[in-house]
Amino acid sequence: MTAIAPRSGTASLTRLLLVATVLFGTVFTALSGTASAHAALTGSTPADGAVVATAPKDITLTFSEQVAMGDNSIRVLDPDSKRVDAAKIRDLSDGATVRYAVDLRSGLSDGTYTVAWRAVSADSHPVSGAFTFSIGAPSKTAAPMPTEQAGGGLVGALYDIARYVSYAGFVLLVGGAAFVLGCWRRGASVRPLQRLVVQGWLALTGGTLVLLLLRNPYTNSGKLGDAFDLAGLQEVLTTKTGAALVSRLLLLGAAALFVAVLFGAYAKREESQDESERKEAGDLTLGLALGGTVVAAGIAGTWALAEHASTGLQPALAMPVDVLHLLAVAAWLGGLTALLVSLYRAPSIEGAAVRRFSRVAFISVVVLAVTGLYQSWRQVGSWSALWNTSYGQLLLVKVALVALLVGIAWFSRRWTGRLGEPPAKAEDGAAEDDGREAGAGKETGPEITTTATTTATATVVTDSDRATQLARQEAALASARQKRMRDADPGRTGLRRSVLAEAGVAVVLLAVTTGLTGTEPGRTAEREAAGAADGGTAAVANQGPLDVRLPFDTGGPNGKGTIRLTLDPATSGPNVMKVLTDGPDGKPLDTPEVRVAFTLTAKKIGPLPIVPERAAPGRWTADPVLLPMPGDWRLQVTVRTSDIDQTTVEKNVKIG
Template sequence: MTERFLRIRRRLIGVLIALCAAALMVLGAAGTAAAHAALVSTDPAQNSVVPSAPTAVTLTFSEGVTLSADSVRVLDPAGKQVDAGDSGRADGKGDTARVTLRPGLGNGTYTVAWRAVSDDSHPVGGAFTFSIGAPSATVVPADSAQGVKTDGLISFMYDTGRVAAYAAFALLAGAVAFVLICWPAGAAVKQVQQLLVGGWLGLLLSTLVLLLLRGSYERGSKIAQAADPALAHVALDGRIYTALAVRLLLLALSGVYLAVLVGQLGQPGEERPAGSRLGVTGVLLAVGLAATWVGTDHSAVGIQVWLSLPTATLHLLAMAAWLGGLVTLLVGLRQGVGAASVRRFSRLAFGSVTVLVLTGVYQSWRGVGSWSALTGTEYGRLLLIKIGCVAVMLGAAWFSRRWIARPAADGADGAAGLRRSVLVEAVVAVAVLVVTTMLTSAPPGRVAQEVAALPPGPVAAVGRAVELRLPYETGGRTANAKGVATLGVAPVAVGNNTVRLRLTDPAGQPVEVAEIELTFTLPAKDLGPLTVALKAEGTGSWSGTAQLPLAGEWVASVAVRTSDIDQATSVQQLTIGS
């Protein structure tokens, strides 16, 4: 067993080196891919002044979106809703939203608040303004503005449910694969049966939680409204609901399958090989469950969907076989799993990792597309973190080979060493699952770069000015990790405001940073964040235009990133007069 295991490990490392080299070449020559809806253009244009009242407001997104009747709302300078409440498509195009305006609109600044669900199942929202004739003061009552943010508690609970669902699926599918392929006799072991039931029950409960929270997650409502029948109806209309409902159906079938699996393989006596029917049925159920994820995430939109869907399915299945198998192996090592079973899992892990790397290279090319997006976007940075975690897991697996040769000679000490190395792999696997969930929530590189490239709005006349000082400290070790963001705003009134942003170190010298973002939020009206398109004007200096449509206590937020992992956000209130 030892020599064969070592040969497999050597081949694995060689294949990984070759695939990493291929990944470098692919990323170097890559194009871009799309997912995660972002607002690309509007008609009337954001911050524009039109001579006469338009008949409708049209929004165009980077991908298809799902709309409700009130997805787009338009408020006049007095806060009155002036749209017809008929949010729909523009010319039937799935990546657009249009709402008709009532006739006879007067001059002034109008606020457009919108919220939709992108084709990859993520809710998106925002707000912008345009003016008819000339800008004006706008006072919108708090109960008239449409919220564009998802409640923080709802987001946390929903994201936690998604992580739990991924983990439970990996445990369920990986444990089944381990029993079928590596250790059929393990079906009779109580601890292995507990893993199977735990994975199934965890996936069932997390899916029910996601169904309960989906309506509130899409509409941005509070936790107290999670059981609102109207919000439940919103969830029932969406594609994500269909996927979750199918998952529940497959889980019902999986429960029967687990009972049959344990019933056939878990009888006392000689170890029974898994039958072909059990294997084929298990594969079909696993593929079906995996499809309930990939059919509603980034893989379902953008370029080469025909290839992305099966690739993402294979990636998820390989992840489950490796990570869930590791947990089952850890239990098996404590229950006296045989050397032949360990050898079979080494082959299973080798195949799983190979599939993971191959499919991961393709998905990375599709989601990132360029070197600049790999380091300059949230998606790219999360991808680097995931690659790092997987590298740590591979390192732990490499050290495990030193213990494989010892159990026969060293007895309990060698087996304990192997258990420890497998435990390290399993612990890091949890981090991989968390980062994977974050990746599915982050807009891929191309979309982030498209949004950043949008031109700034028209510049307002400079009047009264206010200067805010926002100290920041990212925790890094570079010279720019600590300093002050100085934000100038003029004329500090409703409408267009010129903003100038400077970053200086503790000595007062201007500094460059990897990324900077400026947003404004009006908490009392649940409006924002409104992102300001910044234009660089030299070292540590940027300018732009903030269209602030309402009077009130705004919150200015400056997010500074000084390295791939060091980031800080500073906030300060700013009073905008009418």
């Protein structure tokens, strides 16, 4: 019976951890596919899909927020996939607008050119995109559009895993140490708790080192081999994220000293029977608590300084709020893990320690609620973003998990109230009970009779190996007896199960929280969708009727002009379209033929051909124009100015 109970508990723990791992893997897989574009390209010159009469001198990109770009961050490729840019970025930002430019080589021929860009947003996440424009007229061939997303691939997956490991290590390190100092001081000498905190330190340190090495390929080439590029690593150290990671490593050195004192000098004084040493342990508690809080806040600050909190609205307030949020998460989830380890691995734990943690957990939940509400308002921005953006949807999942965790915690508090204390003389009489059970020969474990005990005593001097074996047997009996006493308390058994369930939900909650830090905030996502200006990587933003102007040149006499196309109301369903062709002088240019086509590439719809009717010289109409659904459509207008001279111009437009 004594041996069965621990194995059952271990099996339950193993099963739940396996389930939690599967859930975590599911969530993490979903998160790895989410967009991480925290800065949006809001415009470009030339615009996406534009057809220009002459070659531009440079390409300019405009972003929604500050980004970091290197000399190879903007690449311009001709129809044969050859670079035609000067590979030298110029920063044209003026404070209110974030704009970068790259010069083009002279003498560019007509055709379609591809612009591929890559940058790092202010909150440390890489962003990338591509678009095309044409000189003279679109060509039959064009450079292939980049398909790999910034921060994706194997390097992106490893980087995300290292981020999760870092967060988990921070939770175990800070939460485990806080549990010992604030809830159960005698736990400083419990080996399973010591291993838990040390493993948290190792996980956080190892994860931070991996993040530092992967930062260069994560934001640039995407090649795993570049993790050991010293030049790239040196460049990373000059960035805000690199400085934050190095600062975290330095703070972890101080944390190692803290852990050594906590489980060394402090644990010895706490276990000492000497009254003066125990008083010294009490004095040392305050120093460790203050020093540990400073170090923990500093480590949490390395995230706040480099990620979401440092950009956007009210960063001066958002960063300390983010630090409080992370500390509350660590105190709650890390303390919960420490309690779980104590219930399953420690010989016994005081009921008062469990009740103290219950109060700490309650305070942590209150802090999480207050700081979480502020962060949600700051990052989401509107009710619609809660269900229309990936960030909002993940936030709803997180709220649901927190609510579930609080519900399970309510049951844990009920079990805590029923938790009994071990008998006062149970430990003092352990040796006496061992002697009685051994002398009676009734112990169901190893057979130790009175005769065997006498014989063993006689052979202590002559047979040290036998004495060592007997000592181990007696220790095993004492440990088994302690476990029987521990498991006999129904309150403790119920508490162990509820805390185990809490820990399983906490694993998934931490995965979702990690995903939120790598997902585009709702405010940015909505601004990108609604404010992608003319020529951005997104289509032309539609505010009411669509009005598009496109220059054209068929190459023949009187072949130059401008097309003005209006579509009202520019939504799915029936629309009214008007097409005007004007000459260089602004007067109507009578053309023999105008054709229009709409293509929704994402849904493989189209091209939908439309032949408008001639209403007057240079004036064409079509009613109705039926578009089946909203989306980013490719608009193509073909103009014929003679029997042999015609051209087709294109542009991306947003419908609905």
